[in-house]
Amino acid sequence: MIWVIAIAIWATLFVGARLAMSRDLFRIVVGLALISSGIVLMLFSSGRIYTVEPAVIAAGETVLPATAANPIPQALVLTAIVIGFALVCFAFVLVVRVVRDGDTDSAEDLRYAEPAPTHPVEPPVSPASCDPPHPDASPEFGPNDGSCAGAGGRRP
């Protein structure tokens, strides 16, 4: 049983890591979700996994029978699944926004926050539009429309 679980964890982590290392933003998120599933399986296997007896104390008893399932890893796993699910949902919405506004789904092209260096020593000046809109600035001190024309350009 433990070997089946171990191989399942290994396979999930392998596939997840393979996806997480790709350049496609969606695949990265799916990969992280798979890795998190593999880790949840690992957390699950830290309890007793060979039994199907529920973690219920029988009437008249005061302690759990030694053959019953361990409820603590199950509680931990539930918590981890819920948190992981929420984060993955957030990440998918985020990726949709990044793809729409940034006009790219490749991690390589995400250079808005960190423009590519153009000089061997000096860091590039980030575009004026990437600075927060300034309340006291007159129009000649840069556009103030909140857009950010980075290295990749912006879809019109």
Next chain:
Amino acid sequence: MTVLVTSPIVVPLLTAVAAAFAYRRPALQQAISFAGILCLLGCAVALVAFAIEGRPMSVAFGGWEAPFGIEFKVDRLGAIMVLLTAIMGAAALLFQVGDPESNPGDRVGSPQRPPFVLPLLHGMLMGVCGAFVTADLFNMYVWFEVMLIGVLGLFAAGGRIDQLEATFKYFVLNVAGTLLLVVAVGSVYAVTGQLNFAALSEAAALLSPGMALVLLASLAVAFLVKAGAFPLFAWLPAAYHTLPGPVLALVAGLLTKVGVYALLRVYGDVFAPAPDAALDLAREALGWIAAATMLTGVLGAAYHWDMRRILGFHIISQIGYMLLGIALGTEAGNGGTLFYTAHHIIVKANLFFIAAIAWRLTGSYDLRRIGGLANARPALALVFAIPALSLVGIPPLSGFWAKLIVLRESLALGHVAWTVVALVVSFLTLYSMMKIWMEAFWKPHPEPSRPIAARGLAPAWCVTVGLALITVLIGLFPETLAAYCMAAAAEIGAVP
């Protein structure tokens, strides 16, 4: 008593919920948010007052006493971290009042504060406080996640493409760190069958050296990601500079320090009774990581010209000093780390606040495009000098005492290489602060016609001057804080 121990969670939670319901009325939301942070500040002061007496307060939920139930426990270490969180939260909220990116939309033409910024900010404070008060390893992981989702929301709130990109990078690298933490917690549970800190430290004494080292190392790697240590800090410089000023100061002041706190807890408290062979190796490794963190952080800062990026890399560099204190493994080392953390949170946040004021006055964060501040605002130059020199470690400011405690202990234990690196890094820190001084304050503005006028900066001045005063006070009277920190270190190291 139960109410007080849970207050660092309950107060920000209620504030966040109430502020979320008041999303249609920005002024009411602001008022709720201030009431909440003042309440948290009061509770934090009360917690410190109780902790000074040396009676750690604890509460076990649902009547399940430790080690079965989840336990909250506030000792000296947790109490002062909650107090620092409350102070920084109050400072950031006050600064936000005059911040154009965060104003409630009462000025025509200026951008409006998104209605979910304040609830998210309090949610993040709840996560930070939760990590400081919990005495349960899995619960600590949950608070790290609460913190993560709060700060992700704050990153994405502005909605500019560079901010969304930064959110994505922050998300991917931090989730990887969190997953490592789950692996570590699962392994600890599988080996010892415990999650409660006190029960774990009893179990740690019985572990074989090899197993203790594996568990300690897996926990340490996860927390090093969160602390932004070499070579796992890539998420920090990729993202931090896109945040609006006051939020950036709060996030920069607090979040990496939660990772440092967790490392201090694990090395100095939970695994302190583990076999010496394992601890010595883990400390040796942490010491070299600390030295590399200091050096890479300060060199990264030397390359940059954007004030936010320079200060961001200095966070990494300063994290190295805190890790060095933990790596020494003595009571004085742990106390030095706590002193350093307290000093650093205040000074670092203040530098980010001052950078935000400089941006308001000059129009950019990039040092190549600004200047002339010393002439235009001599008072700001003075307020900048205090945290900047304190960060370098010039006596008699707070940074001098922090470095003195850590480096004296490091020399006393014969770690000459680490000490030399730390001293060299201090000089390089001075170089970075000189750069900001020369470019932003001393040289004339490259566009002489640009008007230096910014409205609504009064709250920002209050915050920066107040934090600078705290720095000076710690510098003039270091004994009070140092005695508290040493007592905290003695308390966590003591085997029950």
